[in-house]
Amino acid sequence: MTTNINGMCPEIIMICGALIVMLMGLSRNDTVRRSTLGVAVASLILAFIAALRIGGIGTSAGWTLWPLATYDTLLASGVGILTILCSAGMPFGNEPEKPDRNYRGEYFALMLTSLAGVSMIGKTTNLIWLFLALELVSIPTYIMVATGRSNTPAQEAGIKYFFLGALSAAIYLFGFSYLYGFAGSTSYVAITAAFHAALATGHLPYVAIIGLIMVVIGIAYKIAAAPLHYYAPDVYQGAATPVTAFLSFAPKATGFFALIMVFNLTGWRLSGGTARVVPDLLIVLAVLTMFVGNVLALLQRNIKRMLAYSSISHSGYMLVGLAVGPFAAGNSPASGISATLFYLGGYSIMTVGAFAALTYMQGKSDAAEDLDDIAGIAGEHPFMAACMAVCLFSLIGMPGTIGFLGKLFIVQSALAGGHAVLAVLVVINAAIAAAYYLRIVAAMYIREPWSPFAVRQSTTLKAGALLGAVLTVFFGIFPALLFHQSNSSAAAVRSLVLNPPAGGIVEPVSRRATGRLLKSPLPAVAPTAAAISKP
């Protein structure tokens, strides 16, 4: 029990921060309401430190997946700080003089709650818990999209996002119910054992395959993978830009961590027999997502829509790593999981940095959205244009930035896993992507300004964009800090999968409770589960 509380320390800090921020938002004093941003950043910094300390001490020794959980928490709190810096002055369109018409406290409270959900995904040990964490991420984002700014596109985006999000939640929850029907338990330990037993016989029941497919499809919505990407451009365009920045990070990170957690249950060994359909589905999703995202981005003139399609295409690259799996390339950054996790971290930093710079350039209430609106902005605001350009070069994958290393590891993993075609497709897509990213850079630097710029003069926003750009280059030159984390996470996944009975997913929570409440349905599972859950 105490181990569990220690492990959840970062999430508890984030939730406490959310509660404090929510109460501060009620204050009649505008200075107090403005300081909610500082409190939110402070609680995320505390959560980041807590995650580092817990990871170092190793309080949850014996729980194999701990490095993955730590990476998840570090990513949630670290990139969370960037997204909050990006949200200076949010939400737009409120009435600052009236306390009950001011939603600043709510905005940051929702953000912190959602980040706590992102950070919790890696710590789940039960399908119910996984579902709750997924919803904890999603529900605040629906509200943030609708209340971020008070115009009709934002309302439309909010409704669209909410209904499609609810649909996707229903799909993956339905999938979870099939997995429960297959294993007779929602506990990861029991489901892992059931998959192990079924795969040993060489025949995976259709119940399990259907369940997995539904989970993949439901979560594909969260990461905006290709056939389920339709909402993304409209929602990204309709939401206020800082909310868009958050949307391009939080649901995506959640989705990829959730997919890794779910595939851990299967042991990543679905290549034989009818089960082959699941990895094949991942490959199809990856290829479709890359091409749809990049080709449609070429047609856009609206920068936010362009970045929305770009975020779709980046999901495609990460799905390539997921399709390769943890075994190829062994214990190097080029194993599939490690490459995906590294790319996720890098992508989050560079895309949030780009959105921070865009928020600055757009002015009050996101007036400027079109390529023409930022034409020639480099002359007047060279600093922010440079930050934006660095992040965009990284999104292209220029050497010296984190985006280059991310793509390198993804391509290496695809080659090591025997998916040479996928590797070629990734490289082709990186070339296509350069075209539209360079159009933004060209508009900023080469073209003449059309009209005077009304930027949002905010030091916080500048700090956010600068931090994003600096981290993009820093991790591009010294990637060891990041890929040490992603690599140890991938190693944890591998060791979990290779010795499931000995090092299986030990329940870090209320071991006694689970042991008593869930009568293990499979006779073969019972001794294993009991042996594992005994501390």
Next chain:
Amino acid sequence: MTTLATPQLAVQGFSSLYEIWILLGILFLAGLGFGVANVIISHILGPSRKGNVKDSVYESGVNPVGTTRDRFNVRFYLVAMIFLVFDVEVLFLIPWISSFNDSRHPWLHAAHGPLFLSVVIFTVILLVAYIYAWGKGVFKWD
């Protein structure tokens, strides 16, 4: 079925399966009687004033005549949401208090400290929701 159920029933202090059904029947009759008795008693004791408004259907303060696709006052939704704060609280507190000192759940018994603490945390979070609603002026009805 009966053979399976009997040992558990013995623990809970029931002599046979029928005793449960008898209890359920009494509960059902009491519920039915309570509803019927209230209607009859208020009919006998209540002052009877007649009128168009008094005789109309009770619809929680909404005019029962006219189109149903009408706009509702947003306060109804606010009250419903505040009701949830208390409703959810009670929903969790009742099973907690009824099993808190129960010898049939030794694992709960052994974890008294965390169990108590977790409910305190839960209540504090709901208290924040209550203060928040208060600060937003949900309880002002004018």
